[in-house]
Amino acid sequence: MRRADASSSGLHLGLISGTSVDGIDAALVHFEDTQAAPTLVAAHTFAYTPELRKEILALSQAAVSVDLDRVARLDHRIGAAFAEAASTLLHDHAIAPEQVRAIGSHGQTLRHAPHGDFPFSWQIGDANLIAERTGITTIADFRRRDVAAGGQGAPLMPAFHQAMLAPCGEDTAVLNLGGIANLTLLPRAGEVSGFDTGPANGLMDAWMLEHCAQGFDADGRFASSGQPDEALLAALLAEPWFMLPPPKSTGRDLFHLAWLRRHIGARELAAADVQATLLELSARSIVQALRCTQAGTRRLFVCGGGVHNGALMRRLAQLLPDASVQSTAVLGIDPDFVEAMGFAWLARQTLEGLAGNLPAVTGACGPRVLGAIHPA
Incomplete structure (x- = not known):
């Protein structure tokens, strides 16, 4: 009886912790049908314990x-x-587990290395345990099937962005500012594409934790108190990964504090100046990538935690004077939970036997149904 009720429900729950590792985003989403836009029913971010x-x-x-x-x-x-x-x-929203058709769990990425002789993407967070403890069918391990098909396994959100945003008659892009930044390009004509652009919040958060004992730079105030160091910025932007053409993806495997320290070298820089440089690195690498791939972009919708970094948002707007740079909130879509909503959507795609990837984005040899199903 419970499974019959759940199968007829449009409710799906998405769970994700990104490369910023700031907590678990949970989003309960209602899908009326395969064509209608999703509705966010409830959402919350649950912080990890410090340990x-x-x-x-x-x-x-x-x-x-x-x-x-x-x-x-x-x-x-x-x-x-x-x-x-x-x-x-x-529980907090008085919704019984029996009403939820499935959970889509991204898990927590430990390694993302889609290149080389043995490509892989590794997310942990035992989905068997999630299914057992919640009593809800759980779909997880979404990236590895795409990697097995020759793809990057990332980004996966462009397919959801395409389903979420109606065509608007002009070149549009969606920018996710998580630990890593990624773009979805929605041209007025032509196919959807997308790729990672490099660091967004990840390096800034790590620097803040090390030097200010804070998990993030609230509104970019610490970065704004410093000045970008142009020599360091040039060294960071010279990273060969930035020059790679799409499809491409990255993560903490490359852009971590050890990578930053190698470039700082013997330079004696104030912590605030390094933070300002990291913010400029994020902004410039994003804008450079957008200009190289969709120079005519007129609307840039931003989601992810970085949307709350006022200094970063202002810098993006300055570097893109011909485009409108706005939070997805103007569309009625909570910017903090777009990715979690996306994994709820991916869970539904899997149960419907529908592809969750876009080969033009990930480089896979074809569309694939993603994820492993762990029945309730």
């Missing part, structure tokens, strides 16, 4: 030697945290 966040950050650095037991314990802990986030959201 769990520290452990995730420690193990997600590329240079770290990983102990298998330590990773297995972390997989369990993250799965339990995701399950608790889902259950708490439903």
Whole structure:
């Protein structure tokens, strides 16, 4: 009876913790049908405990030697945290688990390395545990099928952005400012495309944590108190990854504090000046990528945590004087939960037997149904 009720429900729950590792975004989404725009029913961000966040950050650095037991314990802990986030959201909004058709869980990325002889993308957060503790069918491990098909496994949101935003008759883009920035290009004519552009909040957050004991730079105030160092900025922008053509994706494997420190080298810079440089790095790399791929963009809709960094938003607007730079909030879409909504959508796609990737975005050899299904 419970499964019959759930199968007829348009409710799906999306869970994600991104490269910023600031917490679990949970979004309960209602889909009327495969054509109608989704409705956000309830959403909340559940912070990791400081100790769990520290452990995730420690193990997600590329240079770290990983102990298998330590990773297995972390997989369990993250799965339990995701399950608790889902259950708490439903409880707080008086929604029974039986009313939810499925959970789409992105998990927590430990490594993302889609290049080389043995490409992979690795997210942890035991989906078996989520299904068991919530009583809701859980779909997870969305990226690896795309990688197996020759793709990057990322970004996955352009397919959702395409479904979410109606064509508006002019070149439009969606910018997600998470730990990593990624663009979805929605041209007035032609196919949708998208790719990662490089750092958004990840490096700035890590620098703030190290030098100010704060998890993020509120409104970009610390960056605004400094001045970008042009020599350091030039060195950072010379990173060969920025020159790669799409499809491309990246993560903390490349853009981490050790990478930054190598470029700082013997330079003696104030912490605020480094933060200002990192903000400029994010803004310039994003704008450079947009100009190279869709120079005629007239509307840029921004989502993700970086939308709350006023200094970064203002800098993007300054560098794009011919485009309107606005939060997705102007569309009635909460910018903090677009990605979580996207994983609810991906869960529905999987259950419907529909592709969740766009080969033109990820580079996969074809559309693929993504994710592994863990029945309730």
